[in-house]
Amino acid sequence: MARYLITSAIPYINGIKHLGNLIGSQLPADLHARYLRGRGHEVLFLCATDEHGTPAELAAARAGRPVAEYCAEMHAVQARLSQGFRLSFDHFGRSSSPENHRLTQHFALRLAAAGLISEVTERQMYSVADGRFLPDRYIEGTCPNCGFTDARGDQCDNCTKQLDPGELINPRSAISGATDLELRATRHLSLRQSAMRDRLAAWIDGKTGWPILTTSIARKWLNDGDGLQDRGITRDLAWGVPVQFPGAPWTGMEGKVFYVWFDAPIEYIACAQEWVAAGKGRDWERWWRTDRGAGDVTYIQFMGKDNVPFHTLSFPATILGSGEPWKLVDYIKSFNYLNYDGGQFSTSRGRGVFMDQALAILPADYWRWWLLSHAPENADAEFTWENFQAAVNKDLADVLGNLVSRVTKFCRAKFGESVPEGGTWGPREATLAADLGQRLDAFEGHMDAIEIRKAAAELRAIWVAGNEYLQAAAPWTVVRTDPAAAAAAVRLALNLIRLYAILARPFIPDAAAAMMGALGCEDWAWPDDLGAALTRLPPGHPFATPDVLFRKITDEERADWQVRFAGRR
C-alpha cells in the first residue's frame, strides 16, 4: 500500500464552471483518486476554490454584495455541484481561509529571507472614478494597430496584437467606462524566479515521463527570450492575503495583497490544514513535509494547460525557494481544452453546458463517462450532442446496463433471485477468465499511467467480453437440456456484474453502487486474484434484480438540448 497526494487545479470562485473546466482537472483527478483508493492505497485528494483577485471583487460588486459574503456563497454552490458530480475530495477548501493567509505570509517571509524577493516600483494605470488600479485587460480603448474600438489593454481581440495599456487610444475603464485614468507609481514585491531558473530547469529535465504538454510549456517559459522572468506577486487590491503583516521585512505595503497566483497553489497545502481543522484528518504534515513522514508520498497534480506555468515554475520556485522540506510534485497531468459543438465554451455568452445545467438534465454518471472517455489528453476535444447521445446510449445503456439487466432477469426467471448452484466451469469459462485477466492488466496499466481514454476503452472492452461470453454460453438455450451448465454460466455472469462494479466505480460511482447494491454485496476488494473475484458470490447468495441502470437519451431530448445550450444563457 502506497500513499498518494492528489490535487486538482482549484476552480476560480467567479461563477459556475462548465464541462470543459470539469474535465480539465477535477474529474480526472477524481478518477485517479478513486482508482487508487479502490486498489487499497492511502489517498489524500484535495481541492478548493480560488477566491482572490480582481474578477472576484468585481463580481461581488456587481451582485451588490461584500466580497467575503459573495465568495462564501459561491463556495457553497461549487461544493454542492462537486458533490453532485461525485467528486470525492477529502476536503474542498478555500484559498481565503485563515490557514492559507498564514501559510502564504510564511512563504513570503522564507523567500525574503532567502533573498528571493525584490521590491520593484512600477507605473500602473489607476482609475480615479473606480478608486482602484486596473489590470491591463480591464482597460479598453481603440487599438493603435487596427482601429478596433474595444481593444483590451493587454491585447487587441480584433487583430490579436499584443498591447501595452499606455498604447491604447482613448483608454477607458472596462469596469465603469471612466476615462479619468492616470499612470501612478506603485511598489510591488517580485519573486526572483530568474535566480532559480537553472534549478527549475534541471528539475523539469529530470521529469522524462511527464506529458509533453506539461514539459513543453515549462521549457518554453524557461527558455523563451531572456529566460524565466521574475514575477510580481502582489497587487493593489483589498481582497486577498495582506502583504503587510507583523514581522514582514518590508514596509509601506498597506492596502496590497498577494497575487492570486502566489497564494492559490499554497492553498494546496493550506487545504490539508483545513482538512485537519475540519476534523477529517489528524496529521497534514505527513502529507506535505518530507521531514514529517511525507517522504514516501507520491504527489500528482491535475490541471488544464493554462495552469501549467504556475505549477511547473512559480509554485516550485516558491517551494524550493523556501528552503524548507515541503513535498514537491512528482507528476503533472495536464489537459487540453474541451470545445463545444464547433466553438469554445463561453461563460459570458452562456454557450455550452454548465455543471448545474448538466446535473439538471442527466445524472452525473452519464457526464462522467462521456467526459472521461473523451478527455482532451492529446489534443483539444469537442463535445457534440450527437456524440454524447451515441456514446452514452451505446456504452452505458446497451453494453453495460443491458448486460446487468439480461443476466439478473434471466436468473430471476429460471433460478430465482439468488446465485444458482450446480455445474462447473468448462473451457469457455476458462477462456473468458484468461481474456479478462489480460484485459484487466491492460486496464490497470492505463489507469496507473493516467491514460484516461485508453483506460475507458479497455473498461468498455471488458464489459463487451461479458456479452460475448453470455452469447456463446447461451444459458437460455442450455437450460432446457443441461440446467447445471446454465446455472454455472449465470453464476459466473452474476459475478461479472460485481467485477464490473469494482472496475467501473472510478468512472461511474453511482451505477457501480447500484450494481453492487443489487447483488447484496459490500466487498469492493480489487480483483488482484481474478479467479477468486469471479467466484466471490457463492451459490445461494441472494440478490435483487435492479432497475434499469441507464436510460437512453432520445432524439427529441438531444434536439431540445442542442437548441437550449447554443448560447445566451
Place this chain on the structure above:
RNA sequence: GGGCCCGUAGCUCAACGGUCAGAGCAGGGCGCUCAUAACGCCUCGGCUGGGGGUUCGAAUCCCUCCGGGCCUACCA
C-alpha cells in the same frame, strides 16, 4: 512576430522506426431471443493533409507548404 501541439476510415480516436495501419460508432449482411428494439458474428470502408528527403524499411525522423488549435508572463 516567436514557440508549441494537432492533422490517420463518414465520425471519435489507437498504432517502442519494423507482420497486412487498428478499435468504437455509423453503414451493409447473418445469427440469437435472456435482455433497455438490447446482444453476438461477419463485412464495407484509408495514396495516414500536400510535396520533397533520410533509411533495408516512415503514420512515426528531417525540410517545406496547407489547414486547425493553444501559449506568449497584469484574467485567473
